[in-house]
Amino acid sequence: MREVEKVLREELKRDRAKIDTSHISKFGLMELSRQRLRPSLESRSYQVCQHCNGRGMVLSVESASLAYLRRIWLGASKGDVSKINGSLPVDVASYLLNRKRKELTDIENRYGVTILIHGDPLLAPGGGKLDLRREKKVRELEQSSDIPPAVRRTGDGSAESKFLHETLMYVFCRYQ
Numbered sequence: 001m002r003e004v005e006k007v008l009r010e011e012l013k014r015d016r017a018k019i020d021t022s023h024i025s026k027f028g029l030m031e032l033s034r035q036r037l038r039p040s041l042e043s044r045s046y047q048v049c050q051h052c053n054g055r056g057m058v059l060s061v062e063s064a065s066l067a068y069l070r071r072i073w074l075g076a077s078k079g080d081v082s083k084i085n086g087s088l089p090v091d092v093a094s095y096l097l098n099r100k101r102k103e104l105t106d107i108e109n110r111y112g113v114t115i116l117i118h119g120d121p122l123l124a125p126g127g128g129k130l131d132l133r134r135e136k137k138v139r140e141l142e143q144s145s146d147i148p149p150a151v152r153r154t155g156d157g158s159a160e161s162k163f164l165h166e167t168l169m170y171v172f173c174r175y176q
C-alpha cells in the first residue's frame, strides 16, 4: 500500500497544480484534492502591485521615514547637492518633519543644504520621491577657469543677461 502511494505521489509531482493526497484507506480509497496554482483569470486581469511588489505589505511609516532620512543624509553628504526636495506620502512627511526635525536640521547645517519636504496626499503608501539639486557644482564651476570667459561673465546684471548666463551655464555643465 505504502509503495503504491509513493509511486502515485511521484507521478503527481509532474502535474503543475498543487495536489494533496491522503493515505489509501482500508477500503482501497484515496482522496485527491487538486488545486490550480494560478487561476488563469487572475493572471489575465491583474498585475503585480507596484507599491508592494506583490508582497501585500509596504514599509511602516516609521521604516519608510527612516529610509528617506538615510537617503537624504546620503545625498547631502555627497557634497555637490545644495537642495533636497522630498515629495512624500503625508504620514511619512509629517513623521520626518515632526519627529526627525533635529536630524534634518543637523544635516542642513553640517552639509550646507536646504531640505524641503512636503506631503503629497495623492501618493500611495510606499510612493514618494527625492529630488537632489546639484547647484553647488554650478557655483564652483562658475568660478573655475575652465569656463570660457563669455560663459563666466554675468553681464550687466539685467534679468536678460542673467537668464542668458544661466542658460549657458546649464548647457555648459550638462555637456561638459
Ligand SMILES: [Zn+2]
Residues within 6 Å of the ligand: 049, 050, 051, 052, 053, 054, 055, 056, 057
Ligand atoms: Zn500592493
